[in-house]
Structure formats: C-alpha cells, structure tokens
Amino acid sequence: MGDIGAFLAMGGYAGFVWSAYGVAFAVLGGLAVYSWRRYRDSNVTLERLQQDLGKRR
Amino acid sequence: MINWLANPARFMRLSAKAVPWCGWTAVVVLALGLFWSLVVAPPDYQQGDTVRIMYVHVPSAWMALSVYLFVAVASAVALVWRHPLAEVAARAAAPIGAAFTFVCLATGSLWGRPMWGAWWVWDARLTSVLILFFLYLGYIALVNAFDDPSRGGRAGAVLALVGVVNLPIVKFSVDWWNTLHQPASVMRVGGPSIDIAMLAPLLIMAVGFSLLFVVLLILRMRTALNERKAMALRLNAGAMPAPRPGRDRAVSAHTAVP
Numbered sequence: 001m002g003d004i005g006a007f008l009a010m011g012g013y014a015g016f017v018w019s020a021y022g023v024a025f026a027v028l029g030g031l032a033v034y035s036w037r038r039y040r041d042s043n044v045t046l047e048r049l050q051q052d053l054g055k056r057r
Numbered sequence: 058m059i060n061w062l063a064n065p066a067r068f069m070r071l072s073a074k075a076v077p078w079c080g081w082t083a084v085v086v087l088a089l090g091l092f093w094s095l096v097v098a099p100p101d102y103q104q105g106d107t108v109r110i111m112y113v114h115v116p117s118a119w120m121a122l123s124v125y126l127f128v129a130v131a132s133a134v135a136l137v138w139r140h141p142l143a144e145v146a147a148r149a150a151a152p153i154g155a156a157f158t159f160v161c162l163a164t165g166s167l168w169g170r171p172m173w174g175a176w177w178v179w180d181a182r183l184t185s186v187l188i189l190f191f192l193y194l195g196y197i198a199l200v201n202a203f204d205d206p207s208r209g210g211r212a213g214a215v216l217a218l219v220g221v222v223n224l225p226i227v228k229f230s231v232d233w234w235n236t237l238h239q240p241a242s243v244m245r246v247g248g249p250s251i252d253i254a255m256l257a258p259l260l261i262m263a264v265g266f267s268l269l270f271v272v273l274l275i276l277r278m279r280t281a282l283n284e285r286k287a288m289a290l291r292l293n294a295g296a297m298p299a300p301r302p303g304r305d306r307a308v309s310a311h312t313a314v315p
Contacts, residue, residue: 007096011106016171020164021095024113027163031156032273039276042283049290 063140065282072275079275083268090265093258101255107171108255114164115243116263117157120270121189122224124154128196129221132214142278144210147217148200149277153270155193162186173237181230182238189227192220 010017094112101108128147135143165183166176177183196213203209231240243249249256 010109011100013105013107013171016167017106017109020110020113020167021091023163023167024117024160027156027160028269031153032269035273035276035280039280039283042280042287046283046287046290049287049294053290053294 063142065141068142069279069282072279076272076275076279079268079272083265083272086261086268087265090258090261093261098258099254104172107168110164110168111255112258112262114161114168115259116266117160117164118186119263120157120266121154121161121186122227124150124157124270125189125193125217125220125224128154129217132217135210136214136218144207144214145278145281146274147214148210149281150270150274151193151196151200151217153273153277155190155197157266157270158186158190158193162190169237175237178237180236180238181234182227182236185223185227185230188223189220192216192223196220 008014008018090112094109098109098112100106128150131143131147131150134140135147162183165186169178170176196216199216200206200209200213203212230236231238242251243256243259251259
C-alpha cells in the first residue's frame with residue numbers, strides 16, 4: 001500500500017506529473033473517440049442513403 | 058506506390074484492413090509505453106519524478122512537427138498533381154497535429170512550472186511552437202471557410218506551405234537563441250546523450266503516438282470520403298426522380314430542390 005502511495009505522490013510532484021498525463025489522455029483520447037464516432041455515423045448515413053436510393057430505383 | 062494508392066476506392070478497401078491492426082498495435086504499444094514511463098523508468102537525479110512528463114512532452118513535440126510536415130507535403134502534392142487523396146489526407150491530419158501541439162504546450166507548461174519556476178516564458182522555442190499551433194488552427198479555419206471545398210483546399214494548401222518556414226525555427230531555436238529550454242538530447246549530431254533507461258520509454262511512446270496518428274488519419278480520411286460520397290448521392294437524388302450515376306453531377310443544392 002505504501003508503494004502505491006509513493007507511486008501516486010510522484011516524489012512530491014503529483015499535481016504536475018498526473019496533470020500532464022491527464023491532459024494528454026483527455027486531448028488525444030477525446031480526439032480518438034470523436035473521430036471514431038464521426039466515422040461510424042458516416043458509415044450509417046451512407047448505407048441508409050444507398051438503401052433508400054436502391055428502393056426508389 | 059503513391060499513384061497506385063491514389064484511387065479512393067482502392068484506399069477504402071486497403072485501409073479497412075489496416076484500421077484494426079494499427080489500432081490494436083497502438084493500444085498495446087501505448088500501454089507498454091505508459092507502464093515503462095510511469096513505473097519502470099527511474100526518476101532523474103536533478104528533476105526527480107517530473108522527468109516523467111518528458112515521455113509525453115517530447116513525443117508529442119516530435120509529432121507536432123512531423124504531422125505539420127505531412128500536411129505540407131500532402132498540400133504540395135494536392136496543389137501540383139491534383140492527387141485525389143492528398144487534400145483529403147492534409148485536411149484529416151491537421152486536427153491531429155493541432156492536438157499533439159496542444160499536448161506539447163500544456164505538458165511543457167506543467168513541466169516548466171516546477172523546474173523553471175514559470176508556466177510560460179516568451180523565448181524562441183516556446184513562442185515558435187505556439188505559432189505552430191496557430192498555423193494549425195489557421196489552416197483548419199481556412200479550409201472550412203469556403204462554400205466550395207476545392208477553393209478552401211487550395212487556400213489552406215498555400216498557408217500550409219508558407220508555414221513550413223516555421224519548422225526549422227522550432228527545431229533550431231534552442232541552438233540559435235539563448236533559452237531556458239534545453240537543447241536536443243536525442244536527435245542531435247553525435248547520437249543521443251540521454252541514458253538508455255530513459256531513451257527506451259521515450260522511443261516506445263514515440264512509436265505509440267505515431268501509430269495513433271496513422272489510425273486517426275485513416276479513420277478521418279475514410280470519414281471524409283464517406284461524407285463526400287453521401288453528398289454526391291444526395292445531390293444526384295435531388296436532381297432526378299431516379300439517380301443515374303454519371304449525369305447531373307454539377308447540379309447545385311438550390312436548383313435541385315424545386
């Protein structure tokens with residue numbers, strides 16, 4: 001347990017080190033999630049559009 | 058190779074297979090890199106544990122520069138050869154580069170505060186990276202500012218190429234001017250001056266960030282091509298009762314709706 005406490009404390013620089021990793025994770029993870037969602041939506045939209053047009057033909 | 062990949066249909070086929078491979082490799086490499094950076098790597102004898110910020114700060118700085126170079130090269134290819142995928146690639150890459158640049162600036166600030174005693178200083182390295190960030194934002198704003206996407210693409214490509222002049226300034230700013238920022242310790246003449254125990258996690262994180270870039274680039278390019286295709290289908294469908302591919306491509310949205 002003391003090991004984990006020491007690890008989290010980062011030699012007294014916990015605020016700086018964890019904030020840095022947190023910012024990186026939030027920004028890059030956020031971009032990844034956003035890009036993935038938009039990609040999935042574009043697939044659904046395109047498929048639906050192709051189906052609709054197929055029916056009308 | 059480039060010409061062979063220039064065909065968007067072929068790109069869609071090949072990239073569909075590449076996404077899961079690159080994606081899972083990126084996850085594994087980044088997990089390994091994080092464990093190594095936070096647990097295995099030793100604290101610095103002067104900087105203590107703040108040195109761990111380096112493992113996200115430095116790779117994101119490398120990505121900020123190399124992604125910009127990618128945007129510029131893709132823009133040049135789009136301007137000169139009208140390569141159908143080059144402009145899509147440049148547009149897809151720019152927000153990823155902006156994200157890496159932001160991470161570089163934010164983590165640098167969080168490292169500067171405990172080590173230099175300042176969140177920010179207006180020296181050559183920090184200022185030129187801030188300009189790089191604004192170049193990314195300017196490019197993104199410009200390519201989206203036109204109703205006609207091809208005009209926006211050309212304007213953005215010119216901006217991206219002009220901005221290349223900033224890249225050597227960022228890289229050599231630590232040698233040309235007096236600065237708080239330390240000079241290069243990995244990519245320098247005479248080889249890296251950093252110990253292997255710290256170099257290893259640094260390089261693993263760099264590989265992980267590069268893989269992340271490739272995955273996001275492919276995803277965003279596929280999204281753009283999907284959206285472009287959907288737009289073309291809508292325009293065609295609005296112009297005629299039944300869509301006939303190959304005709305009425307130029308009908309605008311206004312004339313399409315009676």
